[in-house]
Amino acid sequence: MENSKLLRMDNVGIVVESLDDAISFFEEIGLTLEGRTTVEGEWAGRVTGLGSQRVEIAMMVTPDGHSRLELSRFLTPPVISDHRKAPVNSLGYLRVMFAVQNMDELVSRLIKHGAELVGEVVQYKDSYRLCYIRGTEGLLIGLAEQLGDK
Template identity: 40%
Template sequence: MPITFENVGIAVRDLEEAIAFFTDLGLSVVGRDTISGEWADTAVGLDGNHAKIAVLQTPDGNACLELFEYLHPHAIETSPTRPHEIGMHRVAFSVDDIDESLAIAAQHGCQPMRGVATYGEVYKLTYLRGPSGILVMLAQDLTKS
């Protein structure tokens, strides 16, 4: 049975803030909606499920993020996941210019967690906290320079 990757879903505190961050990095909004009703309750497994959603796509069209802001039930704040904790913890992007991408992230108050590292002569990369504490990895492929 063939399988294809659809998207990564991330619950956010403020949908507009998250959209601004990811669109400034280069993703584009391909859809927005407000979801609720029995079908949403069943699919997600939450009674009274009501959320604003946005789907953003990478410029190459190969990957999507689905961002959602819960209206009901109220979102539960958690501590941001750390890189060594079990479970989903980051979204990663290849970028043409890591310095330019970090300048954009800084406009949103987002800084590298520790700095920018170089992996051999292959990648410059860093982790930073995006909106709602999302762990974001940015990597520049040095072999393409």
């Protein structure tokens, strides 16, 4: 019997209120909509432990094709809690970090879409410029721009 091994991280899932707004926001960052569908049925509820469920999902993919973000909007059962406005030192989901180029231009575009800087854009040594933003629906997003040799 062969030992198990990790192959890759498939995706990160985020539950949202508006799939359209979330898709637009993540497209502005540079992800592409890979597909959109509704997932329902007894099999899905067995995976999540929620029983009968109906969820609209959109799969977003990064330009390199290696990372995905699964956006979900629960139709049934209803959402039971909201962690979107939690500060960065909260337990559980913290943020998604994206590697970007031309951070200032991107942050400017995202602010026009309603995003807010959490703190400020900070440079770490000669390596990176980093910031956190609150994007669509208050989701915490990290942006990192590598400096020098890329």
